[in-house]
Amino acid sequence: MGKASKDKRDIYYRKAKEEGWRARSAFKLLQIDEEFNIFQGVKRVVDLCAAPGSWSQVLSRKLYLPAKSSPESRDHDLPLIVAIDLQPMAPIDGVIQIQGDITNARTAEVVINHFDGCKADLVVCDGAPDVTGLHDMDEFVQAQLILAALTIVTHVLRVGGKFIAKIFRGKDTSLLYCQLKLFFSSVTFAKPKSSRNSSIEAFAVCENYSPPEQFNEKDLHRLLEKIGSPSGSSDLDCGSGWLEGPNKVYIPFLACGDLSGYDSDRSYPLPAAAEGGASYRSLDPVQPPIAPPYKTALELKKASEKRETPSLSNPDEETAPRI
Numbered sequence: 108m109g110k111a112s113k114d115k116r117d118i119y120y121r122k123a124k125e126e127g128w129r130a131r132s133a134f135k136l137l138q139i140d141e142e143f144n145i146f147q148g149v150k151r152v153v154d155l156c157a158a159p160g161s162w163s164q165v166l167s168r169k170l171y172l173p174a175k176s177s178p179e180s181r182d183h184d185l186p187l188i189v190a191i192d193l194q195p196m197a198p199i200d201g202v203i204q205i206q207g208d209i210t211n212a213r214t215a216e217v218v219i220n221h222f223d224g225c226k227a228d229l230v231v232c233d234g235a236p237d238v239t240g241l242h243d244m245d246e247f248v249q250a251q252l253i254l255a256a257l258t259i260v261t262h263v264l265r266v267g268g269k270f271i272a273k274i275f276r277g278k279d280t281s282l283l284y285c286q287l288k289l290f291f292s293s294v295t296f297a298k299p300k301s302s303r304n305s306s307i308e309a310f311a312v313c314e315n316y317s318p319p320e321q322f323n324e325k326d327l328h329r330l331l332e333k334i335g336s337p338s339g340s341s342d343l344d345c346g347s348g349w350l351e352g353p354n355k356v357y358i359p360f361l362a363c364g365d366l367s368g369y370d371s372d373r374s375y376p377l378p379a380a381a382e383g384g385a386s387y388r389s390l391d392p393v394q395p396p397i398a399p400p401y402k403t404a405l406e407l408k409k410a411s412e413k414r415e416t417p418s419l420s421n422p423d424e425e426t427a428p429r430i
């Protein structure tokens with residue numbers, strides 16, 4: 108699919124380029140904020156799985172840049188934004204970047220060190236493994252990423268803080284909800300308008316961090332396994348089947364973003380075409396990933412195209428992922 112065709116079929120992809128966002132995902136965080144006001148009173152944030160960086164851009168534009176341009180701003184008092192990803196990211200104003208794996212204890216330590224004894228007000232995680240298309244498998248790997256994020260949360264988030272995490276809705280959603288509810292007094296699963304209906308993606312919006320009394324971070328996994336067990340004891344059954352029937356859990360679910368706004372599953376005419384004017388010129392991606400995992404594959408493809416039919420290679424071929 109060429110860029111112009113993508114622009115037509117995916118309004119958020121086009122709007123992201125027009126507004127200078129690195130990925131369409133920026134709108135998901137903005138729409139979650141519209142509904143939940145997640146940035147209110149926030150000065151310290153961790154952005155987990157942040158590349159190529161559109162959520163970090165939102166954090167920078169909403170928190171760092173306004174504080175920086177305020178006449179009363181002092182350097183030591185500016186918002187602290189720490190972003191982590193397996194992939195390197197191009198720089199963003201006011202964002203400290205760490206390249207690392209969030210499932211690795213060492214990465215958690217590096218994040219904690221940046222906070223220098225202080226705690227974060229907000230942790231966001233838009234992590235996604237490479238999707239296989241096998242829903243059970245994808246949901247399982249996604250759940251592992253959320254648990255890694257929750258481990259970091261238990262170390263860095265202040266009591267009363269918020270955690271936003273991408274989830275895949277599937278058969279173990281009730282279990283995940285109960286696990287998150289153990290740590291937050293309010294958990295809502297939200298579907299921003301910019302997230303396609305065809306995708307099982309949603310976002311857990313967890314508010315008011317309040318871990319169980321005398322909670323020790325080392326006990327996290329044991330505690331979570333208990334939730335997975337019908338008796339809450341050692342005969343562990345980490346499936347959530349037992350949460351059905353009389354034990355059924357009702358999960359608050361909310362669509363967010365302006366409901367009369369753009370629909371991510373619809374095609375929209377391109378601006379010039381709609382006005383009958385000159386032909387539309389598609390914009391380049393704001394910041395293509397600097398070292399995407401598919402880089403080698405692209406290079407091999409380009410090399411083989413050059414060898415076979417040099418004149419047929421498409422100059423419009425685009426490298427930014429559609430996330």
Ligand SMILES: C[S@@+](CC[C@H](N)C(=O)[O-])C[C@H]1O[C@@H](n2cnc3c(N)ncnc32)[C@H](O)[C@@H]1O
Nearest residue numbers: 132156158159160161162193208209233234235
């Ligand atoms: C959907 S993208 C995030 C998009 C980002 N929020 C944005 O707005 O630009 C998912 C990211 O998760 C990262 N990721 C997946 N597993 C990870 C892990 N174990 N540790 C760190 N990052 C991971 C991937 O490298 C990828 O960049």
